[in-house]
Amino acid sequence: MADSDGRQVDSINHSTEEDVKLQEVVQAKCEGKELTKEEKQRLRKEKKQHKKNKKDDRGPPEKEKEKEKASVLAPSKPATQSPAHKAAPVPVNASASESPVAAEKPAKSKAEQRAERRARQDTERASKQGKKEGGQQSASSKPKATPNELQPVKRLPEHIQVDDPAALKKLAKKLERQQVPLRSDYGYKVSLFSHLHQYSRKNPPTQQISIPATVIHPSIVRLGLQYSQGIIAGSNARSVALLHAFKQVIQDYSTPPNEELSRDLVNKLSPYISFLSQCRPLSASMGNAIKHIKKEISNIPSQCKEEEAKRRLQECIDSYINEKIILASEAISKYAIEKISDGDVILVYGCSSLVNHILCEAFEKQRKFRVIVVDSRPRLEGREALRRLVKKGIRCTYVLISALSYILPEVSKVFLGAHALLANGYVMSRVGTSQIALVAKAYNVPVLVCCETYKFCERVQTDSFVSNELDDPDDLIVTRNGKTHLENWQTVKSLGLLNLVYDVTPPDFVDLVITDLGMIPCTSVPVVLRVKNVDQ
């Protein structure tokens, strides 16, 4: 991007670019493509700005012109939100803001560069959209629901395909730029899930990371290793460990000269997050935690000293964990204990830290109940749950999921943990949960899902195929008496091993969701999300 050229450009050049852009848009119009409302709005704004620039050309000397441009461009900087380092069409904001904001020289040139870049990207995008057939806009082209006109229109590409070779190449290039090693897929992937990544534990993500780790902070490398080996598993544990690692990163961070902490630290975190998602795909709770941290970092005022800023961030992380995880689990157990009565037979599945906590608290509060732990291969997490409950003194029964319909007539309620709660009320949890919910529904047993609000996610999913996680297929192999029948499963062409991690349960099977905000029906999740967004 020849920004040096852009910097020396005078307004005439700038306007010629606008000319070009307008021409292309007009061209698109002439080609008979239908422009949606947003396109028309954008066009209108561009035209206005174009006209204003032309007026400025003839008018006052260059300094004032630049001041105008600065005023035009400067608001674009604070307007863009921290995660949106993506291009936002500057001209959209231009016409709206007339207030001349005095911008310093270096900021102006940087902003000018960014403006040039955005203008160029816009032209490219406009021409690309003109070429594509069909006026189909992706659903996300709906602009951000804010009354503020300064908000940029966020656009996602039309065809989002994970295994699209162009997208894969882009990902590889991005990882290379961040110096994060790309982990290669392992083994044959079942066709329905071939768009997901499948890694082997025998190829750790640290193979190409230098020892000692310099590009990626050592605590992040350690965290990634612990994720990929399953030492830290479970939504809450992963989030807490992630925040702990971020605390150490912030501790060791020092702002380079001529940079601002609020912007540089966020940039530093990006390769770490890429590395972690190469180790194991991020969970919804981790995603929300990262979003929160990034927002906090970018909200640090620029005059804040580095030590003070670091201290503030550490406190913020501590308070996030305290509120959203520790206190939330206290609140949830208080609500949940109301639902546990004496003589209950409670069924739990797998090892959910929250459900275990609830049961232990209920036992301490002298409720009389017994627990049936249902477990499934290959993870067999139920054993860990069983150990913790029995250690506490609770009476437990242990079955495998294949015995579910046998044991359900005895059960009075089912408590399930969740990995995430989706915006359409579906519950994403460990694979097998939807089975439990389904059979429980058939037996008219109430199903209660316990989930903290920070796991609520804005994604919408109705099936378990489109977005899931594939674990190491070799985990499915069993060795008994030294014999492993599946040892060379790769050589059998017609055989594929599938080790799914998550599945989604529809809200019809869930009777109640217990969150730290109270006990809500499954369909009220979007309301909670909306309330959360307004709060923030």
Add this chain to the structure above:
Amino acid sequence: MELQAVLMAAGGGSRMMDLTYNTPKPLLPVGNRPLIWYPPNLLERVGFEEVIVITTKEVQKTLSTDQRLKTDVKMRLDVVCIQEEADMGTADALRHIQQKIKTDILVVSCDLITDVALHEVVDLFRAHSATLSMLMSKVHEFTETVPGQKGKKKAGEQRDFVGVDITGKRLLFMANEADLDEGLVLRKSIMRKHPRMLIKTGLLDAHLYCLKRSVVDFLVHNKSVTSIRGELVPYLVRKQFSKSLNSQNATEDSEKNHKQQDTHHNLELLSTSKDEALLQLARERSCWNDHRGDMSEAYHGGKLRCYVHIMEEGMCYRVNTLAAYIEANRVVPKLFEDPPIHPAAVVSERSLVGSDSIIGPLCQISDRTSIKRSNVGTSTTIKEKVKITNSIIMNGVTIEEGCNIQGSVICNNAVIGRGADIKYCLVGSGQRVEPEAERTNEVIVGSDQLMEI
């Protein structure tokens, strides 16, 4: 910074005195490079940028003058000298450089030649927050005949008994045969926590250790520990299973008791960090356990953990005996892609140099010589009609015409007279073999060396 590398190069080579009485062990040529080149090469390949080298003055002088070393090794060598007479153990050496150590350390011995994927060892160290992580390898039988060995090979060095758990990663027990009087004694606490243990004896300790920073601080407080391998490692392995409330060590005398209490106390204290609470929370919430079958949490709640990575395949040599030295010389040149004949060597066309031989720089090989399966060092002069098979010729050697050298090791600056027939011998440094000599299976060293026992 995550790890600092420490290279221990002050050892004497006490098990191959014939080779090392004149040349310090780190400078012995293997595959025409000094032995001390190999560990930094391994570290450099993995990504280290500097290494602290603990060595003697003589080695330091050579390190700073050797041209080849300077060009090949790109990382920064921070050389620390210690007195040769001080007879420091490896742990003493660590204590000596305690000021320089700011993070966890990776200690490697200079006589290690290996192509291990180092991330295997370090991953264990990282993932489990281990206090010690080490490398071991299956022992290879040496097939080459060793010069100077009369009769069958001795029963060999004392065996090491290494106990690992069923995953093969966690180190539960380590003892050398020499320390065990009648039999192997296993504590009940180990058996209770790890009912399945595999005890292996055919393992070679590669002397590559990842140690936590707190261990160095522990060494500073406990001046009685002198050797890492001999004392520190077995101590740490034992300490994994001792109760912090000290009621079980009734068999040991009270002095040791108190010392151990103190030291254990030290170890524990030094390894806690500020964010321990968060880590603890994460571990509690995680549904993972490293063992199953009993009611205890992951790692049995122990804070001290020792791990080992056992190499199944690949090359791992510790060049501390003559047999190992010869074997290493045989295998190592195949690893690197150097041209077998160094461009600076002068090799006459009418000589025959086999493809599995290597010739160092500044050599002069005359007509009608045949060199098969041998390593010839720098600045060596080989005259006509010499036959060299299966041998190792070090630097600065002169071999006169008509010699026949088979299966031998000729050390630095030796001179072999005309027509000598040397089979399976070791010719010491600077020695002269008289012309027309016929030596078989002998060690030819100077009389002054014989005095040194």
